[in-house]
Amino acid sequence: MNDTTNIKRQFLNSLKRGTGEAYLLLKSNPNIDFSNHIIKGVLNIYAYDGQCESDRAKYIFDIISISKQKDKIRKAVLQGLATEQNDTWNLTHLFAIAKLYAQQNDTEVKQAIYDRFLNNPIEGSDWVGAYEILELDGLNGLFYVAEKFGKHIEQNPDDWQDDWIIKRFQEENKKIKVSEQLKKKAKTNKFIHIYLDNIKRTKTSQENHRTKPTKYKDIIDEVLNSKPFISFIRKRNLTDEEINQVAKRLIDETDKSNIERLLDVFDFYKFPYGSQIILNFAKQKRTSKNRIVENAIDALKHLKSKEIRNFALDKIQNTKNPIDYFEILVSNYKSGDIKLLSAIAKKTNDKHKIEQLAGIYSEIYKANKTKECTEPLEILYNKMNCAIHRKGIVEILIENKVLSDKIKREIKFDCDLQTRKLTK
Incomplete structure (x- = not known):
């Protein structure tokens, strides 16, 4: 395997991981054609979680900017933007890259963004591209997005929309009275009117179906009966008194389903009454019927003892x-x-x-x-x-x-x- 092949492999490995090594390799090897690998990074967001991580558009665009094959890569951007139908996050990635071209006065790519928005959208992802249009054209971009949604709703009357796009735009443009501007525009644009009416119906439906929060007697009742399971732990901080109440109940509890729930609290809080109790749970035989062992192991990360360390080392060295x-x-x-x-x-x-x-x-x-x-x-x-x-x-x-x-x-x-x- 020659040096060029090795460098290209190293480049693609870095590109997939998203590290700066790819940029540095391209810069130090100007005579190597990396364009096919760069195009892979254009068409695919290699992030571990495309939804949670920030987009990689600037990263890819910086690499494109020092490539000698800019025209070839730009064509791939246009082609990918027009044809991506399988992956929502690949499409968001393409819109984000295209926006950077548009911000450099590339009118063809800007038009491609407008043309693709809500044109044969990926199911469940009709919003993709809206934010790029808002960034590029502000209030006029919002009018365009609202009109496109209105046309889509007219053809698909069972569709529903919420107001997150409007809210986000308002948060970022505090000097604009966004709702007033949309209502004013809706008087002469039936599609924006359709869009706003749809949002209003969605809000009404959500209000009618909103469940009232459950009231619990105390923290034990909440831990044992909350739905979804234990989600309240992530929403608020328990007091020391509440933690102690849960710990005392765990010591006395015999029902395995309740033990599982009570233990889960100590994934987030240190168990206050000695580590041996939790370690004993962790040493039980695993079963598919409950998560007692798993939850106990999670709780051990807050506790320290020689026996706990020996337990961990033994398991690390001797389990699958x-x-x-x-x-x-x-x-x-x-x-x-x-x-x-x-x-x-x-x-x-x-x-x-x-x-x-x-x-x-x-x-x-x-x-x-x-x-x-x-x-x-x-x-x-x-x-x-x-x-x-x-x-x-x-x-x-x-x-x-x-x-x-x-x-x-x-x-x-x-x-x-x-x-x-x-x-x-």
């Missing part, structure tokens, strides 16, 4: 799914664990497990500041395609003063714009 037990090391990490963490990181190649490790290792090294974080975190940095967790890893490396020169150069061109700011 060692990753399930790594979180226990958040409170039970010791110098030298770098060998174990690095070994598992090296062996892990499944993208979901890499993502899981990135989250856990980040928690471990946030709680245990040490220069030993370097090797395991760099291994994950070079494997993962989640920009959110990669930013967290870079922050930990910086905090521990072990950020390598290589990564420091790369983050200036990372796909995540917040990661780029870490160079400061």
Whole structure:
């Protein structure tokens, strides 16, 4: 395999992960044609989670800007924007890239954005492209979006729309009385009128079907009977008194379904009455009928003891799914664990497990500041395609003063714009 093939492979690997290495490779190898790989990055958002992560448009556009094959890539953008029908996040990615062309006065690409919006939309994704039009043309863009939705609703009377697009535009344009402007426009534009009427009917329907919040007797009643399961934990902070009440009930509880729910609270809060109780639950035999063992293992990350650490190390070294037990090391990490963490990181190649490790290792090294974080975190940095967790890893490396020169150069061109700011 020649050097050019190796460099291209390295480039595509970086492009998929979203690291700045791709930009640097292109810049230092101007005579190599990377265009086919760049086009892959245009047509596909390789993010681990295209919905949660920020778009990679600026990242790809920066790479395009130093390519010698700009015309070829631009044609691919237009073609992809017109034809993408399978993946919502690929389409949002294409709209975002196209917007950057339009902002550089590329009128053909701008027209392509308008032409594609609500034209044969992906099911459930009729909103895609609206925000780009609003960014490009402000209130006139909103009028266009509203009119297009009105025409779509006239052809599809069972369709429904809410007002999130209007609200978002209003939040970003506080000097404009957006509702007043739309109502005024609706007097002479029947399609905008149809759109606004549809939003009004949607709001009425939502109000009529909104369920009243359930009232509970106390925290125990809420934990055992809340729906969806335990979601209230994420919505508010429990008091020390409430945590103690849940813990006392867990000690006395015999119903396995209730134990499962009570234990889940201690994924978020430290169990206040000794670690052995939780460890005993974690040592039970796993069963598909409940999540007692899983929830107990989650709770152990807040607790520290020699026995808990030995339990974790034994499971990590002797089970098929060692990753399930790594979180226990958040409170039970010791110098030298770098060998174990690095070994598992090296062996892990499944993208979901890499993502899981990135989250856990980040928690471990946030709680245990040490220069030993370097090797395991760099291994994950070079494997993962989640920009959110990669930013967290870079922050930990910086905090521990072990950020390598290589990564420091790369983050200036990372796909995540917040990661780029870490160079400061």
